Amino acid sequence: MINKSSKVLLITLCIVIVFSSFSFSSSSLSDESKENLYKDFLLTFLSSYIADSITEYYGYSKSFDLWDAKVLSLERLEQGLYYFKIIVQVKTFQGAHNPPYGIETVTIQQDVHGIKVIDFIHEDFKDDKS
Structure with missing residues (x-):
């Protein structure tokens, strides 16, 4: 049977480990810009x-990478309202980044009316490698 002091030590150790992992992950997130977080x-x-x-x-379906996506424009459609239009460009590929692209x-x-695709080009x- 575990005595009381061992229980307290074990609980304290668990708390320290949990909080140190939280501070580590939050500090690594703070290195990333908010703009990049919002975009992602x-x-x-x-x-x-x-x-x-x-x-x-x-x-x-075809594959595309979000890390390579470009936000070409983002605009508010009406001042003071939460209506937006965004134009995004992605490069599509087959399988493991194979053509046709x-x-x-x-x-x-x-x-x-919700969210909908209004144009596709x-x-x-x-x-260049081909």
């Missing part, structure tokens, strides 16, 4: 709309 969150949130529009265009420009709008992309 927004792209992650919109990724299903982007993927669905790509699938609709090709007739099957495409540059997909997706315009997504959020308004009183495809461009063929030739890799």
Whole structure:
């Protein structure tokens, strides 16, 4: 049976480990800019709309990387309201980054009717290595 002082020591050790891990993870997050965090969150949130529009265009799903996505523009549609339009560009590929490649420009709008893709533009992309 564990005596009382051993229990207290064990609990204290657990608390120290838990809080030190929290402070480590929060300090590593603070190294990242808020702008980068906002962009990554927004792209992650919109990724299903982007993927669905790509699938609709090709007739099957294609891969793309969020880390390589470009936010071309973001605008508020009406002053004082939470209606927005964002234009995102991604490079699509097959499998493990294999051709055929495409540059997909997706315009997504959020308004009183919800979130929807309002425009999709495809461009063929030739890799310089090919």
